Amino acid sequence: MNILVTGGAGYIGSHTVRELVNRGHQVVVLDNLTRGHQAAVKEGFLVKGDTSDRALLKQLFAEFEVDAVMHFAASSQVGESVRLPSDYYHNNVVKGLNLLDAMVESEVRYLVFSSTAAVYGEPREVPIPESHPANPTNPYGATKLALEGAMRWYGDAYGLRWASLRYFNAAGADPEGDIGEDHTPETHLIPLVLKVALGQMPHLEVYGNDYPTPDGTCVRDYIHVNDLAQAHILALDALAGGAPSSAYNLGNGNGYTVLDVIRTAGEVVGRTLPVKFTARRPGDPAMLVAGSDKIKSELGWQPLYPRLKDIIETAWRWHLSHPQGFEK
Numbered sequence: 216m217n218i219l220v221t222g223g224a225g226y227i228g229s230h231t232v233r234e235l236v237n238r239g240h241q242v243v244v245l246d247n248l249t250r251g252h253q254a255a256v257k258e259g260f261l262v263k264g265d266t267s268d269r270a271l272l273k274q275l276f277a278e279f280e281v282d283a284v285m286h287f288a289a290s291s292q293v294g295e296s297v298r299l300p301s302d303y304y305h306n307n308v309v310k311g312l313n314l315l316d317a318m319v320e321s322e323v324r325y326l327v328f329s330s331t332a333a334v335y336g337e338p339r340e341v342p343i344p345e346s347h348p349a350n351p352t353n354p355y356g357a358t359k360l361a362l363e364g365a366m367r368w369y370g371d372a373y374g375l376r377w378a379s380l381r382y383f384n385a386a387g388a389d390p391e392g393d394i395g396e397d398h399t400p401e402t403h404l405i406p407l408v409l410k411v412a413l414g415q416m417p418h419l420e421v422y423g424n425d426y427p428t429p430d431g432t433c434v435r436d437y438i439h440v441n442d443l444a445q446a447h448i449l450a451l452d453a454l455a456g457g458a459p460s461s462a463y464n465l466g467n468g469n470g471y472t473v474l475d476v477i478r479t480a481g482e483v484v485g486r487t488l489p490v491k492f493t494a495r496r497p498g499d500p501a502m503l504v505a506g507s508d509k510i511k512s513e514l515g516w517q518p519l520y521p522r523l524k525d526i527i528e529t530a531w532r533w534h535l536s537h538p539q540g541f542e543k
């Protein structure tokens with residue numbers, strides 16, 4: 216297929232682009248490079264532009280005879296979204312709607328969307344099934360839920376066919392070690408822990424140790440970025456094969472506390488990593504663990520990297536060989 220990947224110069228998008236190209240798809244990436252990296256697009260074709268540009272979207276759809284869109288482009292930091300909700304509603308909802316409208320106008324039928332565990336808010340049960348009520352505790356999750364709502368109604372009215380993949384915590388890097396996570400500023404736990412290991416930070420700040428969890432720190436479910444990439448391909452194949460539009464969770468079903476992650480990273484790098492306990496970060500739910508049975512049974516998804524240590528090892532390989540990320 217011919218596939219437009221928005222946000223394909225970013226972390227998860229660039230890994231998915233590689234997987235798509237390996238499977239023989241033609242890929243064009245649209246990224247405004249605010250958070251992404253030209254050097255992350257090793258395969259496919261990069262167009263620098265914004266998802267708000269309807270004329271550009273329609274031109275790309277026509278020129279590349281696009282069959283499907285994978286929509287990664289978004290603002291995606293929980294803490295930032297609490298401070299800057301307007302930015303999040305504009306980038307994720309307003310520009311997201313512009314993309315949906317352009318797809319409808321150009322008759323591009325298939326959409327695979329990067330959604331998030333943050334749509335659920337504080338869970339009533341873990342692992343969280345897709346049927347769990349969606350009640351986000353931060354603007355980021357609310358904006359993703361808003362676009363999911365639009366996709367559903369656009370599907371009914373205009374025939375858009377979609378899969379919404381609700382990822383839990385993406386982590387790790389391609390084992391080839393030439394692409395990986397490089398955000399400025401970095402806010403995610405695993406790359407920050409590995410920056411401590413590289414000596415680029417004196418210690419890791421642990422945001423809160425008074426949560427109702429086994430050691431008081433937040434519990435998350437970490438999923439390897441290449442396992443996410445596989446899921447995108449399965450979701451697109453299913454849509455093209457006539458499967459109904461649907462939302463799927465993506466995680467490994469194992470919850471790790473922040474201290475578990477730091478300990479495991481210490482095992483990977485071979486030394487104890489220093490921490491400092493600080494206040495809770497606004498918007499953080501205590502515990503997010505995925506129930507991913509639906510995507511396993513309906514689409515046949517099977518993670519290749521279910522173990523946290525393996526995930527951190529691939530991230531470490533990337534950070535060791537690229538201590539300053541892509542650009543330097």
Ligand SMILES: NC(=O)c1ccc[n+]([C@@H]2O[C@H](COP(=O)([O-])OP(=O)(O)OC[C@H]3O[C@@H](n4cnc5c(N)ncnc54)[C@H](O)[C@@H]3O)[C@@H](O)[C@H]2O)c1
Pocket residue numbers: 221222223224225226227228245246247248249250251252264265266267286287288289290291306310329330331332381382383384385386398
């Ligand atoms: N990283 C995670 O743990 C995680 C978890 C759940 C969901 N997600 C979602 O997955 C997607 C990818 O996340 P990521 O970690 O790779 O983020 P990222 O910031 O690395 O990638 C996003 C890319 O989109 C680009 N972009 C942003 N807004 C744009 C716009 N309006 N037009 C064009 N390009 C734009 C950025 O430059 C960047 O390259 C996001 O939608 C995010 O919300 C991420």
Ligand SMILES: O=c1ccn([C@@H]2O[C@H](COP(=O)(O)OP(=O)(O)O[C@H]3O[C@H](CO)[C@H](O)[C@H](O)[C@H]3O)[C@@H](O)[C@H]2O)c(=O)[nH]1
Pocket residue numbers: 291292293330331332333382383384385402403404405407419420421422423433434435473496499503
């Ligand atoms: O320096 C740090 C960084 C993070 N944490 C903690 O580590 C956990 C993981 O934090 P991340 O920032 O790595 O990830 P989040 O869980 O906040 O968010 C990620 O997963 C969410 C869904 O679970 C969203 O989809 C979001 O896009 C994605 O960044 C959280 O409890 C956070 O409080 C720290 O203690 N110290």
